[in-house]
Amino acid sequence: MRTIAIMNQKGGVGKTTTAVNLAAGLAAAGRRVCLVDLDPQAHATLHLGVDVTGRQASIYEVLTGDASFSSACRPVGEGLVVAASGIDLAAAELELADRENRELVFREKLRAGPPEADYLLVDCPPSLGLLTLNALAAVSEVLIPLQPQFLALHGLGKLLETIRAVAGRLNPSLRLLGVVFCMYDTGTRLATEVRQDVEAFFQAARGSATPWAKALAFRTRVRRNIRLAEAPSFGQSIFQYARTSHGAEDYQALAEELLRTPPAA
Amino acid sequence: MRTIAIMNQKGGVGKTTTAVNLAAGLAAAGRRVCLVDLDPQAHATLHLGVDVTGRQASIYEVLTGDASFSSACRPVGEGLVVAASGIDLAAAELELADRENRELVFREKLRAGPPEADYLLVDCPPSLGLLTLNALAAVSEVLIPLQPQFLALHGLGKLLETIRAVAGRLNPSLRLLGVVFCMYDTGTRLATEVRQDVEAFFQAARGSATPWAKALAFRTRVRRNIRLAEAPSFGQSIFQYARTSHGAEDYQALAEELLRTPPAA
Ligand SMILES: Nc1ncnc2c1ncn2[C@@H]1O[C@H](COP(=O)(O)OP(=O)(O)OP(=O)(O)O)[C@@H](O)[C@H]1O
Ligand SMILES: Nc1ncnc2c1ncn2[C@@H]1O[C@H](COP(=O)(O)OP(=O)(O)OP(=O)(O)O)[C@@H](O)[C@H]1O
Ligand SMILES: [Mg+2]
Numbered sequence: 001m002r003t004i005a006i007m008n009q010k011g012g013v014g015k016t017t018t019a020v021n022l023a024a025g026l027a028a029a030g031r032r033v034c035l036v037d038l039d040p041q042a043h044a045t046l047h048l049g050v051d052v053t054g055r056q057a058s059i060y061e062v063l064t065g066d067a068s069f070s071s072a073c074r075p076v077g078e079g080l081v082v083a084a085s086g087i088d089l090a091a092a093e094l095e096l097a098d099r100e101n102r103e104l105v106f107r108e109k110l111r112a113g114p115p116e117a118d119y120l121l122v123d124c125p126p127s128l129g130l131l132t133l134n135a136l137a138a139v140s141e142v143l144i145p146l147q148p149q150f151l152a153l154h155g156l157g158k159l160l161e162t163i164r165a166v167a168g169r170l171n172p173s174l175r176l177l178g179v180v181f182c183m184y185d186t187g188t189r190l191a192t193e194v195r196q197d198v199e200a201f202f203q204a205a206r207g208s209a210t211p212w213a214k215a216l217a218f219r220t221r222v223r224r225n226i227r228l229a230e231a232p233s234f235g236q237s238i239f240q241y242a243r244t245s246h247g248a249e250d251y252q253a254l255a256e257e258l259l260r261t262p263p264a265a
Numbered sequence: 266m267r268t269i270a271i272m273n274q275k276g277g278v279g280k281t282t283t284a285v286n287l288a289a290g291l292a293a294a295g296r297r298v299c300l301v302d303l304d305p306q307a308h309a310t311l312h313l314g315v316d317v318t319g320r321q322a323s324i325y326e327v328l329t330g331d332a333s334f335s336s337a338c339r340p341v342g343e344g345l346v347v348a349a350s351g352i353d354l355a356a357a358e359l360e361l362a363d364r365e366n367r368e369l370v371f372r373e374k375l376r377a378g379p380p381e382a383d384y385l386l387v388d389c390p391p392s393l394g395l396l397t398l399n400a401l402a403a404v405s406e407v408l409i410p411l412q413p414q415f416l417a418l419h420g421l422g423k424l425l426e427t428i429r430a431v432a433g434r435l436n437p438s439l440r441l442l443g444v445v446f447c448m449y450d451t452g453t454r455l456a457t458e459v460r461q462d463v464e465a466f467f468q469a470a471r472g473s474a475t476p477w478a479k480a481l482a483f484r485t486r487v488r489r490n491i492r493l494a495e496a497p498s499f500g501q502s503i504f505q506y507a508r509t510s511h512g513a514e515d516y517q518a519l520a521e522e523l524l525r526t527p528p529a530a
């Protein structure tokens with residue numbers, strides 16, 4: 001099972017949109033996919049129209065209680081299950097704060113009962129707090145959605161340092177798989193400049209002793225496309241909502257590129 | 266002094282862009298403005314090109330150490346000072362977690378040494394954690410930047426509940442001033458639908474016993490405009506970077522509308 005955290009502490013860069021549509025794209029290509037929603041906003045859960053009322057456990061009970069990982073998993077379509085989040089997850093960060101090995105709770109639960117899947121994708125909240133650290137400790141690869149804008153680029157250094165710190169302290173096999181440009185405004189000077197900066201940075205890091213030595217900027221760029229913003233209000237992935245849109249094209253291309261890209265770990 | 270927290274736990278909706286450009290717009294209208302950066306990403310600090318490397322205190326030392334509030338304030342232009350943040354602020358949430366009255370630390374420091382200003386604006390991180398709670402406990406009004414998209418709208422209910430909880434427990438005078446639509450794609454069906462939903466919600470809440478009984482959707486809408494995304498890379502407000510752009514027009518109109526709107530508190 002390939003395990004990938006989709007994270008970036010910068011808000012609104014396309015983490016959830018990428019996690020959901022990449023998961024759906026991989027499932028459409030015949031892979032078994034488990035999507036984990038580790039964001040208290042529960043947007044990945046909402047995006048796919050998953051119902052969290054009812055008695056079934058959510059990821060909150062898995063992290064803070066005795067619920068097994070698989071008890072939070074709900075099938076949402078051909079080859080895709082979602083470990084759903086609820087707003088109670090916001091309390092988890094403060095509740096876990098006093099625990100020993102508080103960053104390893106998610107990894108322990110995953111190891112105790114791993115899902116039957118080829119890919120495990122984890123949608124992270126826009127912060128470097130305990131929930132994100134739990135994700136980084138549990139996976140082997142990190143995918144960073146990046147909006148090609150100055151404020152979004154600025155935090156990349158801090159992100160890499162966080163990945164290096166987690167690899168050093170909690171999870172030696174953690175590697176950066178790469179960045180994917182989202183909401184890409186084709187043709188603006190800013191987008192081109194940012195993309196060139198990032199590509200040059202990773203070129204220069206080739207072969208270094210860092211967790212990003214094999215990282216790449218994915219060739220697929222996800223263009224800005226209003227259909228991607230509309231799909232969540234129907235509880236659907238972009239493939240269900242607007243199969244012929246640019247958004248569906250780009251996320252299908254991204255899924256295919258990921259399938260061709262060997263694990264960074 | 267009018268005190269306003271600019272917050273929304275949804276990421277990337279325009280909090281920092283609004284905090285910085287509204288502060289600059291109010292200063293240009295002759296008001297004395299203090300902008301507080303409570304986000305560990307330090308994007309408001311970065312956006313205005315403020316240098317945090319020297320020996321001067323940042324907001325981290327104010328919250329976790331003995332530094333006074335005014336020691337973190339740096340003048341950045343006519344009538345505008347910034348209480349700057351650094352990436353050490355990320356550690357503040359965990360460091361404050363064990364303190365008594367952990368949500369009131371910022372308020373106490375502000376009361377001990379208030380800045381000489383007509384307006385105090387606080388840029389918040391994309392979460393409902395301790396830093397945001399500190400902001401909500403310290404101010405009288407909340408302004409919510411809202412991207413007119415489904416995922417961004419979905420969290421509004423939770424935001425209002427958080428404001429109500431803080432007003433009930435920590436800060437009885439806290440009121441929602443209103444929402445301002447950012448990155449408004451004029452003409453899309455989604456934007457119009459979301460705007461109408463929000464306006465209808467606040468109409469219906471008029472006169473209720475809630476902290477949002479007087480809230481309004483600001484008439485000024487900030488259109489999507491690439492100049493707003495470029496300005497931070499030059500360390501400038503939109504007024505310095507592109508004075509004739511749509512972005513400058515919209516934030517000037519927002520500043521003027523705010524000056525005409527009586528306090529909600
Ligand atoms: N390529 C795109 N084109 C147009 N809209 C997009 C695109 N990608 C995402 N969006 C929209 O932009 C907003 C932000 O995206 P999203 O919520 O996926 O970001 P995020 O990084 O998960 O945010 P958060 O930091 O709050 O978790 C959403 O309203 C989403 O629908
Ligand atoms: N009206 C606009 N038009 C175009 N780009 C915008 C606009 N407002 C903000 N942006 C850009 O969109 C991105 C998100 O905005 P911003 O960083 O202000 O949001 P935020 O809510 O503060 O994000 P965070 O949740 O990470 O704190 C930034 O790159 C910013 O430059
Ligand atoms: Mg998200």
Ligand SMILES: [Mg+2]
Pocket residue numbers: 280281282304308389390
């Ligand atoms: Mg911000």
